[in-house]
Amino acid sequence: MSGGGLDVAKVRADFPILSQEVRGRPLVYLDSAASAQKPQAVIDAISHFYTHDNANVHRGVHTLSERATAAFEAAREKVARFLHAKSDKEIVFVRGTTEAINLVVQTFGRKNIGPGDEVLITALEHHANIVPWQMLCEQVGAKLKQIPVDTRGDLVLDGLEELLTPRTRILAVTHVSNALGTVVPVKEIIRRAHARGVPVLVDGAQSVTHFSVDVVDLDCDFYAFSGHKLFGPMGIGVLYGKKEHLESMPPYQGGGDMILSVTLEKTLYNRVPYRFEAGTPDVAGAVGLGAAIDYLGQVGLDAIATHDRELLAYAEQALKAVPGVRILGQGRERSGVVSFIMEDIHPHDVGTILDREGVAVRTGHHCAQPLMQCFGVAATVRASMALYNTREDVDALVRGLHKVREVFA
Structure with missing residues (x-):
């Protein structure tokens, strides 16, 4: 065996x-493509957090809050190393791949996509990488286009240069098809898109479970994945974004911890990645995700x-x-x-x-x-x-x- x-x-x-x-x-x-099972190490890490360290993060000065904050930020550092990101400041905690994509759509997308512009996706995409872009295109008058797939399940890339027009504002592509298992040559796609000045978002929900991912080597602009497919808990996920993109993007949601100061007249937003993490985060989920990454490293x-x-x-x-x-x-x-x-x-x-x-x-x-x-x-x-x-x-x-x-x- x-x-x-x-x-x-x-x-x-x-x-x-x-x-x-x-x-x-x-x-x-x-059925691991839908949701992977959890090793005992992940279950124990979540249990330990709730048994010993449970408190809200970032704003407390008491011991439990400090321990919870340290555990939460340690998980962010583990994710950064796991993806080979340049900095843990490029790691945003979200609920999953779907929310990560929606975050990009509602911030980067709304800022950069307007009437007559184009969004390019592929025929392999999960609905999570179709519907949010479709909604935005309908709202702003942009056009959604796709790279076709052949009868074997591979993307047809011969006409990619023609699909990448001066109006293309972003290309969103899965790394591995959840329905067919096709591994997409995202590095080549990113290189060709960048040659036309087009940024690329990669849906990595099905890839991080099966092989190592290096976001710097890929040179992707955004990368998203879910914890529950990576043998971690449900309700936690990750958006990686190049720092220059994250710093130029407006907040996704308003609330606590995404601010530096608030008056009735004006709010000053927090630095990245915290400006995208409004409210109390899923601290135990992040801890469990960190434990899953540790486990995969051991295996x-x-x-x-x-x-x-x-x-x-x-x-x-x-x-x-x-x-x-x-x-x-x-x-x-x-x-x-x-x-x-x-x-x-x-x-x-x-x-x-x-x-x-x-x-x-x-x-x-x-x-x-x-x-x-x-x-x-x-x-x-x-x-x-x-x-x-x-x-x-x-x-x-x-x-x-x-x-x-x-x-x-």
Whole structure:
């Protein structure tokens, strides 16, 4: 049960939820792209904070507040190192990827996008990287354009220069497709966009879980991800932004801690990143996210990436042997996800029968309806893998699919 130098049996022991049974069968969790499970170290870190250090941050002079503030800011520093950012001042805590993108839309976007301007996205995007831009374009009279996808699930980049016009104000692109697992060549896209003076936001919700990300090397202007997909708690996420962008952006929300001084006549806003963190933050969430980053560092991102590639290759071969299964998305590089349909059987029915076998997968459009339309389907079955999954999990999935065929025979 090991692969790529990763001791998967040891890793699995760190995740207490995986030891349970579902419907009388051992749980096989293949839904990490929706939300990853939490190691005991993360659970313990959150519990310890609430047991020993719980207090509000930044404004208190008593001991608990000082400890809570130190833990919160230590988590920010861990995130900065994790993304290889130049400074922890480029790290803004938010609720998740969705809020991070909305923050950029409502600050950078509103400041820089007007009537007749263009926003460029891709056909691979999650709704979280479509709808906020769509809303802004409708409100200000801008145009939303997209980079198309081919039948394999790769972006068609041959016409990128034509799509990047003098009116393009930002390009927003996913790093890894949540629906297909396609790894997008974001570094090349960023280079070509920057050559035209276009800033780039990267949705990293599905990438940080599977391989190391270096925002300086990528040279992205913004990078967003969610804690709960990174084996951390729900309700916490991160927006990385180049300092020069953050300093030029107006506040996202008003309230406490995003200010330096307030009078009835005028408010002076706090420095970055605090001007974007109005109100009491999710301190325990940040602490849990920091613990998740520590855990991944101990396991090793390189070992995780190798394990991911090997397990995905095994899963694809195993699924191709199941009668009636058609895999969607065969891109040049993929990570973590295999999405498929079964002939004449609705994905929801497949998922329901798999659940009876103890196998948890995701079915539906995966918040990527425009992409589903490109492939001519309404929904798929998505099996998404993480560092705790094994070949035995894939084998259980395959056995479950054969059970599906028997039910619908």
